[in-house]
Amino acid sequence: MVIDPGHDGKDSVAIGINGIQEKDAVLKIAKKILELNEKKDAPLDIYLTRYSDTLISLSDRTNLARALNADLFISLHCNHSDNPNARGIEVYVANAISKYSDESIWLAFLIQVELNNNLGFESRGVKFSNFQVKRETVDYCPSVLLELGFFNIGDENNFPKRQKLLRRWL
Numbered sequence: 105m106v107i108d109p110g111h112d113g114k115d116s117v118a119i120g121i122n123g124i125q126e127k128d129a130v131l132k133i134a135k136k137i138l139e140l141n142e143k144k145d146a147p148l149d150i151y152l153t154r155y156s157d158t159l160i161s162l163s164d165r166t167n168l169a170r171a172l173n174a175d176l177f178i179s180l181h182c183n184h185s186d187n188p189n190a191r192g193i194e195v196y197v198a199n200a201i202s203k204y205s206d207e208s209i210w211l212a213f214l215i216q217v218e219l220n221n222n223l224g225f226e227s228r229g230v231k232f233s234n235f236q237v238k239r240e241t242v243d244y245c246p247s248v249l250l251e252l253g254f255f256n257i258g259d260e261n262n263f264p265k266r267q268k269l270l271r272r273w274l
């Protein structure tokens with residue numbers, strides 16, 4: 105399984121409250137997933153597309169998934185919005201139909217349910233997009249892209265249970 109912390113050394117996109125940058129937040133989340141996996145005696149074989157604040161192109165990320173013959177590709181992002189009322193999780197799958205479209209959509213749906221049940225994030229639905237990292241992986245394995253909440257909006261971190269979990273993560 106390949107986890108792809110979005111962005112890299114030169115681009116960051118979303119800046120969260122407290123000034124944390126999206127590229128750093130998603131890397132921390134990815135490393136936390138690795139750590140949790142290790143604690144449980146590593147039931148999953150997980151690789152990251154980057155382990156530090158380094159430069160890696162979108163093609164190199166998807167090439168890694170292919171080279172490793174990954175059975176799952178998950179990109180991590182944080183959302184941002186100028187609308188102070190924006191809330192919730194978006195999960196994207198490639199909009200082109202391919203061998204793994206159905207599994208990707210099903211996985212996206214399950215992830216939404218889990219994030220809603222366990223972390224209290226609102227669900228904004230499964231969405232379809234032509235993101236390069238999805239387009240170039242969905243022929244090879246189920247592939248989803250997570251927008252993990254609007255982290256430039258304070259409320260997204262205010263829900264008590266989530267705040268506790270996020271503090272542990274970040």
Ligand SMILES: [Zn+2]
Nearest residue numbers: 110117181182
């Ligand atoms: Zn992003």
